[in-house]
Structures are given as structure tokens and as C-alpha cells.
Amino acid sequence: MHANNQAEKIKEISGVNPYKCMKCGKCSASCPSYNEMDIKPHQFVSYVINDDVEALVESKSLWKCLSCFACVERCPRNVEPGKLVDAARQLVVRQRGMDYLQADEIPELLDSELPQQLLVSAFRKYKR
Template sequence: MNKVEEIKTISGVNPLKCMKCGKCSASCPSFNEMDIKPHQFVTYVINDDVEALANSKSAWKCLSCFACIERCPRDVKPGKVIDAARQILIRQRGQEGLSADEIPALLDEETPQQLLMSAFRKYRR
């Protein structure tokens, strides 16, 4: 299975339904942080350009708030597409991610514990 098919399988959505209306990007709180905007992200997947997504900041700037999913009139669910791409990138990285032992040294005292636990669960899948 190639990467694009993998993204479709993990996300459970069909990017080809996108009509490029841009509503997802207009509702995204991370819009300014993303070099590839949510609607463009979907187009990159359609164009089989996963390499560009891997080299972009966007997969790591998405907050998984799913505002884009609420707004999308075609049920494309760009947030899920981005989440699927992120999972593939994390799997490719294998054991080169952070280990649990490395985290305490990086902790900010004001970071809520719930955020840490949910991030740890999410990124260690």
C-alpha cells in the first residue's frame, strides 16, 4: 500500500470529494502557523505528494481541534487526513522519538499534566 492509500485507510475519508472551497482553512486556528494550509494539505494527498507533507511544518502545527471537520461541506475531514499523515510520519521515525525517560528534563512547570498524558498516548501509538 502506498502512503496516500495508507492515509485514506487510516483517516477513513476520500480526499477526492474536496471541492477546494477553503472553508477548512478559514476556520483553522493554526492557519498562520501552517506552511501547507488544511485545504492544500488535502490537495497534496490527492496529488500523491506525501514527501512535501513530510517536510512541512503543518502536520505538527495542527491542534486536532477538528473545527475544519465541522465546517467541511463535503465531509472530507481534513483534520483526520492530517492526523493520518502525522501517524505515518511517526511510524517512519520508529524508535527515534522521545522516550518516557527524556520527558522530565523537557518539562515546563506550567504545562498541564492532562496535556502531557494525552500527547504521550497520542504520539506513542
């Protein structure tokens, strides 16, 4: 797939308009996984603007994002970079065709302490 199309795909999946970003860094300031990430949340926006999707899909940040959505919640310009991370993950997951976790494995793993959001995130993430 052409790189440009990939960036368009990310924008389409996420519904994010990266051009709204004013580079304030609120997303990276809020991120609890910041230190684990090679590409930081605020950088996702410029990577998409610059069509550098290849680096994004190779990035380990995709699998370090907790999907806590603090960046989505706090972004003052409604750019919501967490959705870009999510869309980049989708690109990877879709290309590999399936989720790592199977739905019927869930009841076994289920722990009442576990936030449901985490399960949903795990579905998407631990495909590596």
C-alpha cells in the same frame, strides 16, 4: 516506500475520501494555526490527491496543527482534512518507531488545567 502507496496509506489511516472536497476552504477559514502552517489545511487534500506525500511529511504544518478538529467539525462535505494531517503525522511517527513522550512521564507533566486532548496530541506530535 513508493509515493503512491504512501498516499494510499494516508487515505487508509484517515478513512478520508479526498475526492469529496469541493474546494470551499472552510477548513482553512476555521483553522486557528493557519498562519503557522506552510501547507494549509485545504491544500492537504490536493496533496493527497496528487500523491505528493513527500512534501506533506516534510511539512512543518504537521507539528503546528492543534488537533482542535474545527476543520473536521465544519467541513460541509465530510472530507475532514484534520484527519489527513493526523494520518500524515502517523506515517512519520510510525517510521521513527516510537512516541517522544513516554507514558510514565505523564503524571509529572499533568496539570489539571491541561485539556486531555492536548496530551494525546502531544504524544503524537512532539517527536521531532
